[in-house]
Amino acid sequence: MAIAFDSFVLTAATADLTDEARARNHADAVEFRMGLSNADDALAALEAYDGQLPVLATNRAAWEGGEWAGDDAERLEVLAEAARIDGVEAIDVELESLRSGAADDVLETAREQDVSVVASTHDFEGTPSEDAMIERLAEACEYADVGKLAVTAHDRSDSLAVLSATHRLTQDGETVATMAMGEAGSHTRAVAPLYGSRIGYAPVDPAEATAPGQYDLATLSRLVSDLE
Numbered sequence: 001m002a003i004a005f006d007s008f009v010l011t012a013a014t015a016d017l018t019d020e021a022r023a024r025n026h027a028d029a030v031e032f033r034m035g036l037s038n039a040d041d042a043l044a045a046l047e048a049y050d051g052q053l054p055v056l057a058t059n060r061a062a063w064e065g066g067e068w069a070g071d072d073a074e075r076l077e078v079l080a081e082a083a084r085i086d087g088v089e090a091i092d093v094e095l096e097s098l099r100s101g102a103a104d105d106v107l108e109t110a111r112e113q114d115v116s117v118v119a120s121t122h123d124f125e126g127t128p129s130e131d132a133m134i135e136r137l138a139e140a141c142e143y144a145d146v147g148k149l150a151v152t153a154h155d156r157s158d159s160l161a162v163l164s165a166t167h168r169l170t171q172d173g174e175t176v177a178t179m180a181m182g183e184a185g186s187h188t189r190a191v192a193p194l195y196g197s198r199i200g201y202a203p204v205d206p207a208e209a210t211a212p213g214q215y216d217l218a219t220l221s222r223l224v225s226d227l228e
């Protein structure tokens with residue numbers, strides 16, 4: 001089964017799948033950050049998973065701000081293994097890995113297993129121009145079911161540019177997920193769904209945030225439903 005992403009998917013981001021029980025009431029899916037444990041433990045946790053929420057598996061490379069500092073081919077093989085496990089209904093693949101062809105096998109496995117693919121890209125320094133963001137997201141959408149971009153906002157104009165890029169792509173019929181990291185961008189996490197963003201990430205426990213500026217799950221759930 002694949003997560004459809006045809007409407008907003010509130011995703012509890014965690015390195016511990018047992019969080020699902022606490023996330024269930026608020027979230028639509030769980031993002032399992034595999035790289036936070038070792039690969040064998042992460043795959044074993046997925047095999048043992050018997051929660052209700054579908055899993056989006058992410059094995060983020062260190063070069064994209066993640067935890068996996070080892071061999072990149074191995075990282076993608078582990079992700080392909082994850083895509084074969086029941087309960088995993090989406091995987092996150094870095095746009096750079098899709099671009100270079102390194103993720104071709106993972107992509108093929110995802111298609112065979114009917115698992116959705118989120119092509120993701122981050123900017124940990126700042127917010128590119130609106131046109132540059134649109135270009136990057138449109139490229140991500142060519143490879144995957146969802147094109148995702150997380151940038152770093154330093155001020156309100158950055159946040160506005162992210163929302164505008166989201167709106168324009170959504171109007172064009174693309175499926176995107178966007179958010180601005182950092183304090184100046186926090187509100188985009190609540191507002192971006194109104195402009196078409198299909199994924200929001202939040203930790204169950206505020207102390208376990210997977211990115212700067214995230215709201216905790218209960219808060220984001222409340223904000224999104226109050227605004228819709």
Ligand SMILES: O=C1C[C@@](O)(C(=O)O)C[C@@H](O)[C@@H]1O
Nearest residue numbers: 013058150179181201210211
């Ligand atoms: O790529 C993303 C987006 C994110 O960085 C965020 O800003 O919410 C959180 C990560 O867990 C996820 O993999």
